[in-house]
Amino acid sequence: MRASEVRQKFFDFFKSKGHVIVASAPMVVKNDPSLMFTNAGMNQFKDIFLGNREPEFLKVADSQKCLRVSGKHNDLEEVGHDTYHHTMFEMLGNWSFGDYFKNEAIDWAWEFLTGELRIDKDRLYATVFEGDEKDEVDRDNEAAERWKNYLPDDHIINGNKKDNFWEMGDVGPCGPCSEIHIDLRSDDEIAQTPGSELVNKDHPEVIEIWNLVFIQYNRKADGKLTSLPQKHVDTGMGFERLCRVLQKKKSNYDTDVFQPIIQQIASLTDVKYGASDDSDIAMRVIADHIRTIAFSITDGQLPSNNKAGYVIRRILRRAVRYAYTFLEVRKPFLSGLLPALIETMGDAYPELKAQKGLIDKVIHEEEESFLKTLATGIALLDKIIDETLQKNYTVVDGKVAFELYDTFGFPLDLTELILSEKDLVVNRKEFETEMEAQKARARNAASVETGDWVVLKDDNEEEFVGYDFCETEVFITRYRKVKVKKKEQYQLVFNITPFYAESGGQVGDSGYIKSGDEKVNIIDTKKENDLIIHIAQKLPENLESRFNAVVDADKRRRAANNHTATHLLHRALRKVLGDHVEQKGSLVHPDYLRFDFSHYQKVTPEEIRQVERLVNADIRSNTEVEEHREVPLEKAREMGALALFGEKYGDVVRTIRFGASVELCGGTHVKATGEIGFFRIIGEGSVSAGIRRIEGVTADKAEELVYSQGDLLEELATLVKSKGQLRKSIENVINQNSQLSKELDGMMQNYMKIEKQSIIDCARDVNGVSVITRMVKPELGSNLKDLAFQLRNEVGDDMVAVLGAEVKGKPQLAIILSDQLANEEKLNATELVRAIAKEIQGGGGGQPFFASAGGKNVEGLQKAIDMASELIEEKLA
Structure with a gap:
């Protein structure tokens, strides 16, 4: 059965049971500070489980795109090395929001697997929660009794809290779960060892395929469990694993979900799948990762150096590194896998077809860039290897390996692979210490401690009224205390609110709530799933009061100007550049706007002016909002x-x-375009491959920009004494400056020639070697290296020079040797410079024939030069 048929059979079955089939949510999560990526099918329904939103349908089913590469759910290191772990995968799920519960979930799971798909009943096992004394929760006998209708006792297995109690996080809805496992071994193997002994033991052929979660508790911040008023069902079945079962394969990667991609990799690299373990692992990793990368881009997340974008960049680079190391790929090839990916998944997810051009461009440029990084990293590593071998060490400093990883994106395992060829190893402990320190810094930078919600009034009809009002009467329905970077704040929820919560690129409103003489400032408004949260630095004294909620109207007005301007800008860009332009992100701030869009080349100054003219024409038309x-x-x-x-x-x-x-938009806007007043573009540039960014200002800020530019022109005219011909006057100044620079360079060359001869004349002979030790005049300090090499060329075969200079208030040292002296190994420039650099409170390095150092203590320069003179005389004696 083909993968596409399996997915459709699942939909058809649950549709026949009264479920509504809903679309997959984006894999990249928005409006949920606890998640970067959708890592489970339940994420898009989280607010229903939390009681913050009423379900539109009581029974739904879907296939959800999921990504597990960070935090608690992290399968990255197993991907490609085993048969069933993936970064991006599909989760088939059926859901009940207070409708059916355990009996129906178990009945339908059994019917679908054994009736619709005809899976061998004797190979199936079910696990049930064994109970937990600490939580005071008994064994899930209800599920166990239902399974007895279908399975013998030895196929119903007790599972511990780790395997059979599902939790959303540290707090929130949770409950026991019942997993369905299948034994794919041969009959002989099953006869020797019962499958019941291998369930949840990481056996590659005894695997979980479906998890039925029964959400019936709520975990409080103090760790206690309370019963939920409504019970829910949340199931998740691994699509790729199910296809493996039905297609009778040993690995998920052998199914038609992955094989077209793997065969395309084999074709592009001229390496046959099955040729070796290393190349097979590389192909599986790449086949998995190309899916993750492509779907992330279609969902709006481009590779970058921040948060979710950094995760995607790491995955892309991991794929490149496997291709580089094990398939000997030296040029971009990943985007060549898109046709195979679209062939396998394009019908189910049409966004892949629609955005093929963008995906192709982004992947190609990211891969090309990282291949250069790999080349740079290898050059740096070669230098590290040379220095390590010269010292007769066998262990490379873990800090150095971490710098390669952190600064240059050079993977540790590739570092270790290259080092192993020279019989060297990395100090893993030091590397892990550095890695943990970095993680700790990241955790501290983003640490948020959240308390339980305190519910004051039940009100599920929370409503945003800010489209029509900037002020209204409200009461607080719930609140909680949070600590953000150890600073205490409070999050308030109102029954209704005029405050716009940050979303769609638009920043959240601020303002205040007031009751009598008491006034509490609202410093920001955010969304957490469907909940509008008002952030305050203190709680009102009387939480039961009714408050007058007032939005900062001026800030709202300026944000509305900029939000409407982004719509006009989007249309203008499509008109000037073409219909391929699509919005890829935006920031609507009261002071400025930022608009990211798909386009493959720099927007020219003429095009920018044309876009500005179109937007301003729309503004002058004073078109009313519809x-x-x-x-x-x-x-x-x-x-x-x-x-x-x-x-x-x-x-x-x-x-x-x-x-x-015309756009789908939840933001705030002007009533008519004339309110925007005026629009100017203040910047245009590249964000990443195929994505450009325009920044602009409107209204007051655009007016300020025009005034400041006019004032600047006036100041420039005064400076260059222009009488109406500013351009010509500035050109004259530039030409004069260029001529003076040439003359100054010539004078400096003559000066250096005189100073160089003076230095040569001061050379002294030490056992046949010309030794120069000299403090160079500060004006030549910036040319210290150049001066050293000129001396090397002119003094003779046996020479050593130690030069010192003050450069912009800092001490600098340079040591150079002739080739003959360096080859005889009597002296070593690197050893010398490291020995004397302590006198200037610095450090340095280089090569045996040339080394340099910088430091903090200018007063120690002469002492360092004198010390070098003594060391050289000792070595040459």
Whole structure:
């Protein structure tokens, strides 16, 4: 059975059981500070389990794109080395939100596996939670009794808390789960060792395929469990594993989910799959990682050096490194795998086809860049190897290996592989210490301690009224205390709110709430899933009061100007550059706007001016907003509304139209474009491969920009004494400066020639070697290295020079030897410079024939030179 048929059979089966089939949420998570990526099928339903949102349907099913590469759920290191772990994978799931519970979930799972898919019943096992005394939770006898309808007792296995009690996190909804495992071994192997002894023992052929989670508790911040008012079902079945079972393969990678990609890798690299263990692992890693990278880009997450983008960049580089090391790939090739990926998954996920051009461009440029990094890293590593061997060491400093990894992106395992060829190893303990220190810094920078919600009033009808009002009466329904970087804050939820929560690129509102004489500032407003959270630095004294909630109207007005301007800018860019332009991100701040879009080359100054003119023409037209708050998604698309890839839209959406500009948008906007006043672009540049960024200002800030530019022109005219011909006057100044620079360079060369001869004349003979030790005048300090090499060329075959100079207030030393002297190994420039650098409170290094050092103590320069003179005379004696 082909993979596409398996997915459809799952949908058809649960549709017949009254489930609504819903789309996969984006793999990249937004509006949830606890997650970067969707790592389980339940993520998009988290707010329903938390009680923050009412479900649209009580029974749903889906196939969810998931990514597990960080935190508690991290399968990265196993990927490719075993048969069933992946970074990106599909999770087939069926869900009940307060509708059916354990009996139906178990019945339907059994019916689907054994009835629809005809999987051998004798090979199936079920685990049930054995209970936990600490949590005061008994064995899940309800699930166990239901399984007895289908399985013999020896196929129903007790599972511990680690395997059979599912938790969303440290706090929140949780409950026992019942896993379904399958034994794929031969009949002879099963006869020798029962499958019940291998369940949850990491056996490659006795694997979990489906997890039925029964959400019935809530974990409080103090660790206690309380029963939920409604019980839910959350199931997740590994799609890739299921395909392996049905296609009777030994590995997920042998199914038609991965084989077209693996065969494409084999074709592009001219390495046959099955040729060796190393190349097979590399192909599996690459086949897995190309899926992760491509889907991340379609969901709006580009490789970068920050947070989720950094994770994607690491995965891409890991794929490149495996290709480089084990398949001997030396040029970009990953984007050549996209046709095979689209062939296998493009029908189920059409975003792959729609964004092929962007994915191709991003991957190609990232891969090309990292291949250069690998070359640089190998050159640096060669230097480290030489220095280590010269000292007769066999262990490379772990700090040095970590610097290669952290600064240059050079993987540790590749470092170790190259070192092993020279019989060297890395000090792993030092490397791990550095790695842990970096992780600790990251944890401290982002540490947030969250307490339990204190519920004051039950109110599930929380509503945003800020489109119509900047001020309204509210009451607090719940609050909690949080610590952000050890600073205490409070998060408040109101029954209704005029405060816009940060989303869609627009920053959150600020303002205050007031009751009587008491006023509490709201410093920011954010979304956590569907909950609007108001952040305050203190709690009101009387939490039961009714408050007047007031938004900072000026900040809101300026943000609305910039948000509407991004819509007009988007349309103008498409008109000037072409319909391939799509929004890839934005930041709407009260002071400025930032707009990221797909485009493959620099936007020219002429195009920027054309875009500005179109936006300002739209502003002058004073077009009124046409807003529709509850439009069916399909109707909105028929209206021409632009939907963004990577966004999760509901069945009903809000559309914003300004003339020909129509977009799906939840942000705040002006009532008519004339309110924006004026628009200027202040910057254009590249964000990453295939993505450009424009920054702009509107209204007050645009006016300030025009004034400041005018003032600057006036100041420049005064400085160059221009009488109406500013350009010509500045050109004259530049030409004069260029001429003076040439003359100064000539004078400096003559000066250096005189000083160089003076230095040569001071050379003394020590056992046939010309020895120069000299403090160089500060004005020649910046040319110290050049001067040293000129002396080397002119003094003769046996020479050594030690030069010192003060450069911008800092001491500098340079030591140079003739080749003949360096080859005789009587002297070593690196050893000398390290010995004397302590006198200037510094350090240095180099090669046997030339080395340099810098430091902090200028007063120690002459002492360092004198010390070098003594050491040289001792060595030559």
